[in-house]
Amino acid sequence: MKIKYTFITGETTEVEVSDEIGAVITASRKAEHALEERNRYHCYSLDAIDYEGLEYGKCDEYPVEDDSTERTERIKAAFGKLTETQQRRLGMYADGKTLREIAALENTRFQSVAESIEAAKKKFLKGICIFAPSHKRSTPTHLGRFFVSS
Numbered sequence: 001m002k003i004k005y006t007f008i009t010g011e012t013t014e015v016e017v018s019d020e021i022g023a024v025i026t027a028s029r030k031a032e033h034a035l036e037e038r039n040r041y042h043c044y045s046l047d048a049i050d051y052e053g054l055e056y057g058k059c060d061e062y063p064v065e066d067d068s069t070e071r072t073e074r075i076k077a078a079f080g081k082l083t084e085t086q087q088r089r090l091g092m093y094a095d096g097k098t099l100r101e102i103a104a105l106e107n108t109r110f111q112s113v114a115e116s117i118e119a120a121k122k123k124f125l126k127g128i129c130i131f132a133p134s135h136k137r138s139t140p141t142h143l144g145r146f147f148v149s150s
Contacts, residue, residue, distance in 0.1 A: 078127030086120035093117050 001022030
Protein backbone atom coordinates (compact mmCIF):
# COMPACT_ATOMS: atom_id res chain seq x y z
CA MET A 1 0.00 0.00 0.00
CA LYS A 2 1.30 3.48 -0.83
CA ILE A 3 0.84 6.37 1.62
CA LYS A 4 1.12 9.94 0.37
CA TYR A 5 2.70 12.65 2.51
CA THR A 6 2.32 16.27 1.46
CA PHE A 7 4.75 18.68 3.06
CA ILE A 8 4.06 22.31 3.83
CA THR A 9 6.22 23.30 0.88
CA GLY A 10 3.78 21.51 -1.41
CA GLU A 11 6.15 18.64 -2.15
CA THR A 12 4.47 15.21 -2.18
CA THR A 13 6.19 11.96 -1.32
CA GLU A 14 4.85 8.42 -1.57
CA VAL A 15 5.99 5.71 0.81
CA GLU A 16 5.39 1.98 0.41
CA VAL A 17 4.12 0.35 3.65
CA SER A 18 2.54 -2.97 4.59
CA ASP A 19 -1.24 -3.29 4.50
CA GLU A 20 -1.53 -3.44 8.32
CA ILE A 21 0.46 -0.24 8.84
CA GLY A 22 -1.38 1.43 5.97
CA ALA A 23 -4.73 0.58 7.58
CA VAL A 24 -3.59 2.09 10.90
CA ILE A 25 -2.36 5.29 9.22
CA THR A 26 -5.56 5.63 7.17
CA ALA A 27 -7.77 5.08 10.23
CA SER A 28 -5.74 7.63 12.19
CA ARG A 29 -6.11 10.21 9.42
CA LYS A 30 -9.88 9.61 9.23
CA ALA A 31 -10.26 9.97 12.99
CA GLU A 32 -8.22 13.19 12.99
CA HIS A 33 -10.30 14.62 10.14
CA ALA A 34 -13.55 13.72 11.91
CA LEU A 35 -12.34 15.40 15.10
CA GLU A 36 -11.38 18.54 13.19
CA GLU A 37 -14.83 18.66 11.60
CA ARG A 38 -16.57 18.32 14.97
CA ASN A 39 -14.38 20.96 16.59
CA ARG A 40 -14.85 23.39 13.74
CA TYR A 41 -18.51 23.85 14.64
CA HIS A 42 -18.21 23.66 18.43
CA CYS A 43 -15.05 25.57 19.30
CA TYR A 44 -14.14 29.22 19.23
CA SER A 45 -10.61 29.41 17.89
CA LEU A 46 -8.44 32.13 19.40
CA ASP A 47 -6.16 31.88 16.37
CA ALA A 48 -8.95 32.86 14.00
CA ILE A 49 -10.01 36.12 15.68
CA ASP A 50 -8.70 39.61 15.98
CA TYR A 51 -8.10 40.84 19.49
CA GLU A 52 -10.36 43.81 18.91
CA GLY A 53 -14.06 44.41 18.65
CA LEU A 54 -17.08 43.36 20.63
CA GLU A 55 -15.52 40.18 22.06
CA TYR A 56 -12.98 42.19 24.04
CA GLY A 57 -13.44 45.19 26.27
CA LYS A 58 -10.90 47.74 27.30
CA CYS A 59 -8.82 46.85 30.34
CA ASP A 60 -9.84 49.99 32.22
CA GLU A 61 -13.58 49.31 31.97
CA TYR A 62 -13.53 47.13 35.09
CA PRO A 63 -11.03 48.39 37.64
CA VAL A 64 -9.52 45.74 39.88
CA GLU A 65 -9.63 46.58 43.54
CA ASP A 66 -6.68 45.49 45.61
CA ASP A 67 -8.30 44.40 48.85
CA SER A 68 -5.74 41.78 49.83
CA THR A 69 -4.87 43.59 53.09
CA GLU A 70 -8.53 44.04 53.98
CA ARG A 71 -9.29 40.42 53.14
CA THR A 72 -6.34 39.20 55.22
CA GLU A 73 -7.61 41.19 58.19
CA ARG A 74 -11.12 39.73 57.80
CA ILE A 75 -9.67 36.22 57.65
CA LYS A 76 -7.52 36.76 60.73
CA ALA A 77 -10.48 38.23 62.64
CA ALA A 78 -12.76 35.32 61.68
CA PHE A 79 -10.03 32.78 62.48
CA GLY A 80 -9.53 34.46 65.87
CA LYS A 81 -13.18 33.79 66.75
CA LEU A 82 -12.55 30.03 66.66
CA THR A 83 -11.53 28.07 69.74
CA GLU A 84 -7.91 26.98 70.04
CA THR A 85 -8.87 23.39 69.23
CA GLN A 86 -10.87 24.45 66.19
CA GLN A 87 -7.98 26.62 64.97
CA ARG A 88 -5.50 23.78 65.36
CA ARG A 89 -7.73 21.18 63.70
CA LEU A 90 -8.89 23.44 60.88
CA GLY A 91 -5.27 24.43 60.24
CA MET A 92 -4.20 20.79 59.96
CA TYR A 93 -7.22 20.05 57.74
CA ALA A 94 -6.37 23.01 55.48
CA ASP A 95 -2.78 21.75 55.26
CA GLY A 96 -4.10 18.52 53.73
CA LYS A 97 -4.39 16.13 56.64
CA THR A 98 -7.41 13.83 56.63
CA LEU A 99 -9.88 13.71 59.50
CA ARG A 100 -8.56 10.30 60.50
CA GLU A 101 -4.98 11.56 60.59
CA ILE A 102 -6.00 14.50 62.78
CA ALA A 103 -7.89 12.17 65.12
CA ALA A 104 -4.85 9.90 65.37
CA LEU A 105 -2.49 12.83 66.05
CA GLU A 106 -4.74 14.18 68.81
CA ASN A 107 -5.60 10.75 70.16
CA THR A 108 -9.34 11.39 69.92
CA ARG A 109 -12.37 10.01 68.11
CA PHE A 110 -12.87 10.56 64.39
CA GLN A 111 -16.45 11.75 64.94
CA SER A 112 -15.44 14.49 67.38
CA VAL A 113 -12.79 15.76 64.93
CA ALA A 114 -15.32 15.74 62.07
CA GLU A 115 -17.88 17.65 64.14
CA SER A 116 -15.29 20.11 65.39
CA ILE A 117 -14.02 20.89 61.89
CA GLU A 118 -17.53 21.20 60.46
CA ALA A 119 -18.50 23.62 63.25
CA ALA A 120 -15.25 25.54 62.73
CA LYS A 121 -15.90 25.88 59.00
CA LYS A 122 -19.39 27.23 59.62
CA LYS A 123 -18.18 29.61 62.30
CA PHE A 124 -15.28 30.79 60.15
CA LEU A 125 -17.45 31.42 57.08
CA LYS A 126 -20.02 33.21 59.21
CA GLY A 127 -17.23 35.39 60.62
CA ILE A 128 -15.97 36.20 57.12
CA CYS A 129 -19.46 37.30 56.08
CA ILE A 130 -19.90 39.47 59.18
CA PHE A 131 -16.64 41.33 58.64
CA ALA A 132 -17.04 41.63 54.87
CA PRO A 133 -18.41 44.76 53.23
CA SER A 134 -21.89 44.12 51.87
CA HIS A 135 -21.06 45.00 48.25
CA LYS A 136 -18.38 42.34 47.82
CA ARG A 137 -18.62 38.59 47.53
CA SER A 138 -16.97 37.29 50.65
CA THR A 139 -17.23 33.50 50.71
CA PRO A 140 -13.76 32.07 50.09
CA THR A 141 -13.54 29.17 47.68
CA HIS A 142 -10.19 27.83 48.91
CA LEU A 143 -9.36 28.15 52.58
CA GLY A 144 -6.12 26.16 52.79
CA ARG A 145 -3.69 28.89 51.77
CA PHE A 146 -4.99 31.30 54.39
CA PHE A 147 -4.32 29.12 57.43
CA VAL A 148 -0.67 28.49 56.81
CA SER A 149 0.46 31.96 57.84
CA SER A 150 -1.78 32.31 60.89
